[in-house]
Amino acid sequence: MSLSIEQLRAQARDAFARHGVPTRRLEHWKYTDVKRALAPLADNLLELPSDPMPVDALGDELSIAGLDAWRIVIADGVVLSLPDDPPQGVHVASLAGQLHAQPEQGVAALHFDEQAPLFNGLVALNAALAGDGIVIRLEDGVRLDKPLYLLHLSRGKAVHIRHRIQLGRHAEATVIEHYAGMDAGLSNVISRLHLAEGARLHHVRVQQEAVGRTHIGRVEAELERHSQFVSHSVALGASLSRVDIVAELRGPGADCRLDGLYLTNGRQHADHHTVIAHRAPHCRSREMYRGVLDGRSRAVFNGRVVVHEGAVKTDSAQSNANLLLSGRAEVDTKPELEIYNDDVKCAHGATIGQLDENQLFYLKSRGLAHEEARQLLTFAFADEVLTGIAVPALRRHIEHAAFSKLPHGEDIEGMLAGHDGTGEMA
Amino acid sequence: MTVLKPEQAASREYQAGFVTDIESDTLPPGLNEDVIRHISAKKDEPEWLLEWRLEAFRHWQTMSEPRWAAVDYPPIDYQAISYYSAPKSKEDGPKSLDEVDPKLLETYEKLGIPLREQEMLAGVAVDAVFDSVSVATTFREKLAEAGVIFCPISEAVREYPELVRQYLGSVVPTGDNFFAALNSAVFTDGSFVYIPKGVRCPMELSTYFRINASNTGQFERTLIIADEGAYVSYLEGCTAPQRDENQLHAAVVELVALDDAQIKYSTVQNWYPGDENGVGGIYNFVTKRADCRGKRSKVSWTQVETGSAITWKYPSCILRGDDSVGEFYSVALTKMHQQADTGTKMIHLGRNTRSTIVSKGIAAGYGQQSYRGLVRIGKDAHGARNYTQCDSLLIGDRCGAHTFPYVEVKNPSAVVEHEATTSKIGEDQLFYCRARGVPEEDAVNLIVNGFCKDVFNELPMEFAVEANRLMEVSLEGAVG
Numbered sequence: 001m002s003l004s005i006e007q008l009r010a011q012a013r014d015a016f017a018r019h020g021v022p023t024r025r026l027e028h029w030k031y032t033d034v035k036r037a038l039a040p041l042a043d044n045l046l047e048l049p050s051d052p053m054p055v056d057a058l059g060d061e062l063s064i065a066g067l068d069a070w071r072i073v074i075a076d077g078v079v080l081s082l083p084d085d086p087p088q089g090v091h092v093a094s095l096a097g098q099l100h101a102q103p104e105q106g107v108a109a110l111h112f113d114e115q116a117p118l119f120n121g122l123v124a125l126n127a128a129l130a131g132d133g134i135v136i137r138l139e140d141g142v143r144l145d146k147p148l149y150l151l152h153l154s155r156g157k158a159v160h161i162r163h164r165i166q167l168g169r170h171a172e173a174t175v176i177e178h179y180a181g182m183d184a185g186l187s188n189v190i191s192r193l194h195l196a197e198g199a200r201l202h203h204v205r206v207q208q209e210a211v212g213r214t215h216i217g218r219v220e221a222e223l224e225r226h227s228q229f230v231s232h233s234v235a236l237g238a239s240l241s242r243v244d245i246v247a248e249l250r251g252p253g254a255d256c257r258l259d260g261l262y263l264t265n266g267r268q269h270a271d272h273h274t275v276i277a278h279r280a281p282h283c284r285s286r287e288m289y290r291g292v293l294d295g296r297s298r299a300v301f302n303g304r305v306v307v308h309e310g311a312v313k314t315d316s317a318q319s320n321a322n323l324l325l326s327g328r329a330e331v332d333t334k335p336e337l338e339i340y341n342d343d344v345k346c347a348h349g350a351t352i353g354q355l356d357e358n359q360l361f362y363l364k365s366r367g368l369a370h371e372e373a374r375q376l377l378t379f380a381f382a383d384e385v386l387t388g389i390a391v392p393a394l395r396r397h398i399e400h401a402a403f404s405k406l407p408h409g410e411d412i413e414g415m416l417a418g419h420d421g422t423g424e425m426a
Numbered sequence: 427m428t429v430l431k432p433e434q435a436a437s438r439e440y441q442a443g444f445v446t447d448i449e450s451d452t453l454p455p456g457l458n459e460d461v462i463r464h465i466s467a468k469k470d471e472p473e474w475l476l477e478w479r480l481e482a483f484r485h486w487q488t489m490s491e492p493r494w495a496a497v498d499y500p501p502i503d504y505q506a507i508s509y510y511s512a513p514k515s516k517e518d519g520p521k522s523l524d525e526v527d528p529k530l531l532e533t534y535e536k537l538g539i540p541l542r543e544q545e546m547l548a549g550v551a552v553d554a555v556f557d558s559v560s561v562a563t564t565f566r567e568k569l570a571e572a573g574v575i576f577c578p579i580s581e582a583v584r585e586y587p588e589l590v591r592q593y594l595g596s597v598v599p600t601g602d603n604f605f606a607a608l609n610s611a612v613f614t615d616g617s618f619v620y621i622p623k624g625v626r627c628p629m630e631l632s633t634y635f636r637i638n639a640s641n642t643g644q645f646e647r648t649l650i651i652a653d654e655g656a657y658v659s660y661l662e663g664c665t666a667p668q669r670d671e672n673q674l675h676a677a678v679v680e681l682v683a684l685d686d687a688q689i690k691y692s693t694v695q696n697w698y699p700g701d702e703n704g705v706g707g708i709y710n711f712v713t714k715r716a717d718c719r720g721k722r723s724k725v726s727w728t729q730v731e732t733g734s735a736i737t738w739k740y741p742s743c744i745l746r747g748d749d750s751v752g753e754f755y756s757v758a759l760t761k762m763h764q765q766a767d768t769g770t771k772m773i774h775l776g777r778n779t780r781s782t783i784v785s786k787g788i789a790a791g792y793g794q795q796s797y798r799g800l801v802r803i804g805k806d807a808h809g810a811r812n813y814t815q816c817d818s819l820l821i822g823d824r825c826g827a828h829t830f831p832y833v834e835v836k837n838p839s840a841v842v843e844h845e846a847t848t849s850k851i852g853e854d855q856l857f858y859c860r861a862r863g864v865p866e867e868d869a870v871n872l873i874v875n876g877f878c879k880d881v882f883n884e885l886p887m888e889f890a891v892e893a894n895r896l897m898e899v900s901l902e903g904a905v906g
Contacts (some may be wrong), residue, residue, distance in 0.1 A: 327837065331833075331834075346848040
């Protein structure tokens with residue numbers, strides 16, 4: 001790498017000056033007015049971040065309850081502590097530390113690509129300003145015994161973070177990125193993931209930023225031969241959130257699953273853009289995104305599957321389903337297929353509608369009130385996305401957060417809890 | 427010395443004298459306001475239409491060519507096109523079928539086209555008896571009896587000015603898009619159809635029979651109005667490859683359906699697709715839109731697109747009236763170096779509006795094919811329903827099939843479903859056929875026809891038979 005960190009930062013600033021904050025005139029931002037959301041910050045977007053907030057007991061308070069994990073707290077974009085004794089073969093460093101000690105690797109971690117799909121000014125801004133993040137490398141064959149849990153607490157006006165996670169051959173890990181911003185402002189996070197041959201990574205994003213905050217997230221995953229990538233993106237908080245997930249299937253036999261859930265109410269706006277690029281033969285991809293919208297909220301889903309020349313025997317399926325609970329909510333969905341090869345099996349589907357009348361009737365005939373039946377089915381609809389999450393504490397945490405967002409969710413949660421405890425309906 | 431303001435300078439061109447010889451048959455290439463005045467004068471048009479054209483032209487000058495479609499072509503020089511030429515006299519055409527390209531005749535033969543029609547399609551000077559007596563006149567009489575107006579649009583401008591003025595541009599406004607604006611400024615001909623209240627048009631209307639206006643040119647404008655309770659089925663184009671010298675085609679079709687009216691619009695498009703290397707071929711940039719203005723109105727688009735080097739076409743329905751219905755059935759085939767970016771827009775505005783989209787794309791050779799569609803459910807479209815199915819079939823490893831469906835929903839009582847699949851011809855299906863002695867090419871035809879069946883079923887019967895044969899002929903050599 002020939003660039004110095006100063007050169008890279010300057011290049012990124014130039015790119016940001018050229019592209020600016022995306023406007024709705026760009027096809028990939030036509031439904032999401034991030035420029036308006038960032039208007040209060042517009043004049044000081046290029047300012048360097050302020051000192052981090054004091055964390056104290058907040059870290060424990062906002063952590064996922066009962067989660068047994070390697071916890072790393074990142075406050076206002078600064079890594080506060082690293083695990084003292086990571087297991088053999090696991091290398092955890094902070095980007096700030098690496099930029100100081102091994103600038104070349106730091107530059108590699110901050111690298112940005114203007115040709116990348118969904119590239120925009122916010123990516124450049126991140127490259128220009130991100131001062132810290134986590135750099136993790138798992139050696140070949142290493143299995144992380146418990147999840148790596150990245151808790152992001154942000155109070156600052158604009159926080160830019162860059163993570164880099166590399167899994168060696170046949171390594172396995174679960175990484176949870178939890179966003180719990182507390183004030184208005186911008187969180188702009190990019191995670192770059194690399195899965196070597198046969199590696200398995202479960203990547204979970206739980207976005208619970210405070211209302212008023214703008215959350216911009218981006219996940220870029222590169223999958224080599226026979227690697228497996230599972231991604232869950234859960235969007236619950238923030239006034240405006242936009243998450244781009246790009247999975248590049250570069251080696252034969254790679255397998256990728258992108259799942260997502262967005263629950264919005266009030267005036268929230270949640271946007272997911274995903275790209276699955278099949279570049280090698282015999283790869284498989286599955287995608288399921290679901291959303292429940294209430295109030296005057298709006299959700300956007302754009303899922304693109306590209307099958308390149310030579311990616312024969314591709315098997316791809318994608319679905320997006322949405323429930324609108326209110327007459328003032330809006331959903332815009334666009335499942336795209338782009339195929340340059342004939343030996344493929346690809347399908348996608350999108351639905352927008354209401355709960356199934358038959359299911360409602362069934363529950364009502366078993367004695368549930370109409371509203372209860374509706375809420376139960378709404379929850380079940382959302383919960384299906386979470387079935388792939390194998391960490392019980394994490395799943396409970398998301399379910400609990402989901403309940404508290406659904407109308408009368410607490411009642412259903414109580415009902416189900418009673419069911420769990422006694423084996424009978426309460 | 428006074429400096430002219432831009433608008434004065436613009437009008438000066440006119441003041442300087444409208445010198446173009448009104449009797450000349452072909453205008454030199456180029457486009458400016460004088461050319462439009464000339465076209466308008468040639469057509470003996472009223473003042474309001476000229477103003478309308480000029481307004482479109484001025485708007486067009488501020489617009490830029492759309493580049494978002496997944497098609498690739500060199501820039502078009504709009505000043506290199508001649509925007510008016512009188513219909514070619516019959517003497518210029520071939521004198522008999524012996525002078526026609528044998529390849530073309532071979533295709534006609536395969537499609538089973540009668541000799542007379544072959545002559546007409548190839549541009550052979552057809553004798554007067556066939557031209558005037560047999561088909562056209564009898565049809566005209568029958569239509570007049572029912573009160574149906576079916577004539578070239580230039581004739582309608584003169585004969586039924588109030589109808590044309592009321593509806594022209596009311597569905598596709600002059601500034602709607604780049605190609606529609608261009609069309610509005612320079613359109614030279616097209617069809618006009620008006621079905622009066624409660625009338626069921628006694629026959630299927632077809633441009634094919636409108637012999638006197640067969641040289642419709644490259645900027646065609648069609649306007650169809652179905653008054654309350656009326657019904658009409660309109661066929662456009664024909665299955666046979668048509669000889670055409672113009673490369674750019676930018677047509678506009680406007681349909682208006684009032685209360686309880688039904689319009690069925692079927693297209694078979696088989697213009698010259700260019701040669702094996704992708705040289706030449708027609709650019710088909712069409713704006714088609716239907717306005718279901720009335721309650722319980724229904725518009726159904728059916729299209730079979732096999733020709734043209736590039737197709738850019740999105741027949742749309744604006745479902746304004748309560749309980750109105752929009753349908754779109756499409757088969758598009760791209761082979762060799764053909765590119766097609768086609769689909770539909772269903773804009774649900776009224777209550778209980780319903781729409782169905784069935785799109786079947788087949789890509790072979792180096793063909794690139796995109797489905798691009800929009801389903802929008804407005805705030806007040808309670809109980810709206812949409813079902814979309816778009817399937818693509820790929821033949822060969824150099825072709826591409828893409829799907830870009832936009833779904834925008836603002837009403838919680840709406841139900842919208844979108845499904846799409848892309849795959850190659852089933853190997854087991856092919857194997858099954860071949861095991862029973864069906865040659866590979868026939869087997870492929872069989873499978874393709876089955877794949878397209880949902881759409882062909884929507885075509886008027888005689889068209890459906892031809893469409894089947896057309897697919898066979900088009901796929902020839904694409905397999906293997």
